[in-house]
Amino acid sequence: xxxxxxxxxxxxxxxxxxxxxxxxxxxxxxxxxxxxxxxxxxxxxxxxxxxxxxxxxxxxxxxxxxxxxxxxxxxxxxxxxxxxxxxxxxxxxxxxxxxxxxxxxxxxxxxxxxxxxxxxxxxxxxxxxxxxxxxxxxxxxxxxxxxxxxxxxxxxxxxxxxxxxxxxxx
Numbered sequence: 001x002x003x004x005x006x007x008x009x010x011x012x013x014x015x016x017x018x019x020x021x022x023x024x025x026x027x028x029x030x031x032x033x034x035x036x037x038x039x040x041x042x043x044x045x046x047x048x049x050x051x052x053x054x055x056x057x058x059x060x061x062x063x064x065x066x067x068x069x070x071x072x073x074x075x076x077x078x079x080x081x082x083x084x085x086x087x088x089x090x091x092x093x094x095x096x097x098x099x100x101x102x103x104x105x106x107x108x109x110x111x112x113x114x115x116x117x118x119x120x121x122x123x124x125x126x127x128x129x130x131x132x133x134x135x136x137x138x139x140x141x142x143x144x145x146x147x148x149x150x151x152x153x154x155x156x157x158x159x160x161x162x163x164x165x166x167x168x169x170x
Contacts, residue, residue, distance in 0.1 A: 016156070018160050018163060019054065019058065019156060019159060019160060019163075022051075022054055022163055023054055023055070023058045026047070026051060026054065026055045026058075027055075027058075027059070029043065030043060030055070041083075044087075049091075049094060050162050050163065052087070052091055053091035053092070053094065053095050053159065053162070054159055054163075056084070056087045056088045056091050057088065057091065057092065057155060057159065060074065060078055060088055061152060061155075064148065065148065065149070065152075067145075068131065068138075068141050068142050068145045069128035069129075069131060070128070071141055071144070071145050071148065072128065072130065072131055072137070072141045073126065073127075073128045075107050075111060076111060076116055076117070076118070076123070076126045077123060077126075079108060079111050079116050079117040080116070080117045080118055080123055080126075082117065085104075085108070085117070088104065089101055089104055092104070092155065095155070095158045095159065095162065096158060097154060097155050097158050099151055099154055100151055100152065100154070100155045103144070103147065103148075103151045106144065107144060110137065110140045110141075110144075114134070114137060
């Protein structure tokens with residue numbers, strides 16, 4: 001699942017393009033394994049630590065950045081999947097992104113005050129509309145959503161640094 005990029009192209013890529021280029025083969029393989037009913041945990045274990053960090057961050061981020069409602073719903077989903085939430089936190093710690101880890105702890109704390117994590121089987125009971133009926137939850141997630149981009153700028157920089165350090169010449 002290594003990405004081959006010519007040195008000249010690699011050197012000109014901005015952070016977002018580089019992250020996308022490295023993520024694309026991971027998500028394609030994930031979808032192939034998933035569609036065949038394959039072992040997704042085994043797929044994840046076979047990645048390098050850096051690929052795991054990129055994969056778990058990007059699968060979370062690409063959904064939560066869409067809106068406050070998506071941020072709430074996908075955070076609840078990840079928390080309901082204990083292994084995913086733990087992996088997201090673990091990989092961000094390994095990356096040295098303590099700001100994002102602290103941010104995730106804030107999100108987890110709010111969700112737990114609302115009786116999350118729920119069981120994955122009960123996830124259909126969680127609705128993006130929950131924010132309309134719970135003022136405190138809405139205010140928290142609106143505020144946290146405003147922090148999301150500034151916090152993840154650092155995450156993306158750490159990921160691209162890691163990619164640059166571990167890239168090989170071609």
